[in-house]
Every structure is written in structure tokens, then in C-alpha cells.
Amino acid sequence: MWEQDVAFWIIALAMAAASIGVVRSRNIVHAALYLVVVLAGAAALYILLVAEFVAWVQVLIYIGAVVILFLFGIMLTRAPMGTEAGQLDNDQRWGAAVVALFLLGVLVALLVDAFGGTNIRFSDALVAQGKTATVGDSLFRNFLVPFEVVSMLLLGALVGAVVLARRD
Amino acid sequence: MDLNYFLILSAFLFCVGVYGVLARKNGVLVLMSVELMLNAVSINLIAFSAFQHNVSGQIFALFVITIAAAEVGVGLAIVLLIYRNLKSPDLDKIDELKG
Numbered sequence: 001m002w003e004q005d006v007a008f009w010i011i012a013l014a015m016a017a018a019s020i021g022v023v024r025s026r027n028i029v030h031a032a033l034y035l036v037v038v039l040a041g042a043a044a045l046y047i048l049l050v051a052e053f054v055a056w057v058q059v060l061i062y063i064g065a066v067v068i069l070f071l072f073g074i075m076l077t078r079a080p081m082g083t084e085a086g087q088l089d090n091d092q093r094w095g096a097a098v099v100a101l102f103l104l105g106v107l108v109a110l111l112v113d114a115f116g117g118t119n120i121r122f123s124d125a126l127v128a129q130g131k132t133a134t135v136g137d138s139l140f141r142n143f144l145v146p147f148e149v150v151s152m153l154l155l156g157a158l159v160g161a162v163v164l165a166r167r168d
Numbered sequence: 169m170d171l172n173y174f175l176i177l178s179a180f181l182f183c184v185g186v187y188g189v190l191a192r193k194n195g196v197l198v199l200m201s202v203e204l205m206l207n208a209v210s211i212n213l214i215a216f217s218a219f220q221h222n223v224s225g226q227i228f229a230l231f232v233i234t235i236a237a238a239e240v241g242v243g244l245a246i247v248l249l250i251y252r253n254l255k256s257p258d259l260d261k262i263d264e265l266k267g
Contacts, residue, residue: 004169012177019181022200023188035200038181042207045174046229049218054229058210061233066203066240073196073244077257088194090260096190100183107179111172118171120219129223138223139230150234157238164245 004122007048015041028079028088032070039063050122050130174215182208195247195257199240206236 014037021034039062046055128134139147181204188201210229217225251257 001169008169008173012173015177016180016184019184019204022204023184023191023197028194028197031197031200035203038204038207042211045177045211046214049174049214051214051217051226051229054210054214054226054233057230057233061237062203062207066237069240069244070196070200073199073247076248077196077251079194079196079257088197089191090193093191096187099190100187103186104179104183107183108176111175111179115172115175118219120169120171120215121221122169122218123221125221126218129217129221130226134223135226135230139227142224143227146231150231154234154238157242161241161245164242165248 001122004048008045011041011044011048015045026088028074029071032067032074035070036063036067039067049120050126052130053132053135171215171219174211178208178211178215181205181211193258193260195250195259196244198259199243199247202243203236203240206232206239 018034018037018041022031022038025031025034039058043055043058043063046052046058185201185203185205185208188204189198192198192201210232213225213229213232215225217223217229247257250259250262254261
């Protein structure tokens with residue numbers, strides 16, 4: 001099992017460093033590219049957890065579509081490419097750091113207390129569960145109504161975005 | 169594999185996202201930080217799906233990804249409108265409700 005641990009630590013360290021890059025980078029395009037690293041790392045973690053279908057959906061939708069949307073947003077709002085501090089951040093940086101560290105401390109204490117020592121068992125049943133057929137079966141058998149609701153929500157969001165962004 | 173590896177990594181990503189939402193001024197960067205938080209939630213869902221041997225967690229992660237796509241579309245349209253009206257994408261310029 002040590003190969004999985006090594007893979008996890010490589011992915012986790014890359015994701016942690018890149019996520020700091022997203023919130024600290026002084027260049028907005030670099031922040032978007034760091035976001036790509038975080039999203040790809042998440043997809044790799046899904047493969048590590050034997051969730052193939054979700055991993056590829058993550059690659060297609062997040063890295064393929066959402067990041068492109070972000071780059072369009074950066075282009076259309078003519079975001080500053082300058083490197084001086086304070087152009088992208090506001091002045092409540094220290095307060096934000098205190099809030100984030102406090103939240104992290106509370107969450108880690110809670111998780112260690114609640115799930116310390118619990119292991120994920122990688123069995124044949126888990127591998128069968130990651131197959132696209134199983135996911136599709138469950139999606140259209142047990143979650144059909146939420147699936148339809150989410151399609152209507154996507155349609156509504158699409159129309160809403162067009163109406164908002166259109167120039168009259 | 170220890171379940172807590174995944175949970176603590178996801179807690180870290182969530183807190184970094186909270187920091188980004190609070191500390192960033194540019195609207196596009198705030199939306200990117202929200203994406204970090206949504207991804208942390210997805211990692212949690214997949215980890216528990218593997219832990220409990222239940223496929224529902226994966227379905228919920230798919231829903232989270234869909235909602236995130238819708239949120240980014242509408243969010244960027246709003247940031248674009250703010251930019252058009254105020255000539256700047258900075259969220260702290262929206263202070264017209266201040267007395």
C-alpha cells in the first residue's frame with residue numbers, strides 16, 4: 001500500500017502549494033494557472049480513490065470549461081497584470097489569515113477526534129463501484145429527479161448569464 | 169489508507185479558499201477562491217464514498233461540479249456587469265449602499 005501513500009503525498013503537497021499560489025499570486029493569470037494545478041490534483045485524488053468517472057468529469061468540466069471561462073473573465077475585465085502589492089488584495093489580509101487559521105485549527109482538531117485511525121479499505125467491491133456503469137445506474141435509478149432539477153438549473157443559469165452579460 | 173489524509177487536505181484547501189474570499193479584491197479572484205472551497209467539498213464527498221463503499225458520494229460530487237459550472241457562469245456575468253458600470257472589477261468599489 002505504500003505506493004498509494006507516496007502518490008497521495010506528492011499530489012497533496014502540489015495541491016497545497018498551488019492553492020496558496022491561487023490566493024497569494026500577484027499576477028491574476030498565474031492565479032488561474034495555479035488553479036489548474038489544484039483541479040488536476042483533485043482529479044488525480046479521485047483516481048486514487050477509484051472514482052474514475054468523476055475524475056474525468058472533473059478534467060473535462062473544470063479544467064476544460066471553467067478555467068477557460070475564468071481566462072475569458074480576466075480578459076474581458078482587463079484585470080491588472082502589474083506586480084505591485086495591494087492591486088488585487090484588500091487591506092483585511094491579516095484578519096482573513098486569522099479567520100482561516102482558526103477555522104483550520106477547529107476543523108483539524110474535529111477531524112482527528114472523529115476519524116482518527118479510520119482506514120479506507122480498497123477491495124474489489126470498491127473497484128466495481130468506481131465503474132462508469134455503476135455510477136450511471138445509480139444516477140438514473142436513484143437520483144433521477146435531482147438530475148432533472150440540476151439540468152433545469154443549468155439551463156436557467158445559462159439563460160441568466162446571457163441576459164446579464166448582453167449589451168443592449 | 170488513512171481517511172484523515174483526505175479530510176485534512178480538504179480542510180486545508182477549504183481554509184485557503186476562505187482566506188482568498190476574504191482577502192482578495194478582484195471579483196474574478198474571489199470566484200476562483202470559491203472554486204477552491206467547492207473542490208474541497210468534492211474531495212470530502214469522494215473520500216467518504218470510498219470509505220463507506222457507497223456510490224452516492226460520487227453522484228453528489230457530480231452535482232457539485234455541475235452547480236460550480238453554473239455558479240461560475242452567472243458569477244462572471246455579474247463581475248462583467250460590475251466592470252462595465254464601475255470601470256473596475258474590484259468588489260470594494262461597490263459601496264453605494266453606504267450612508
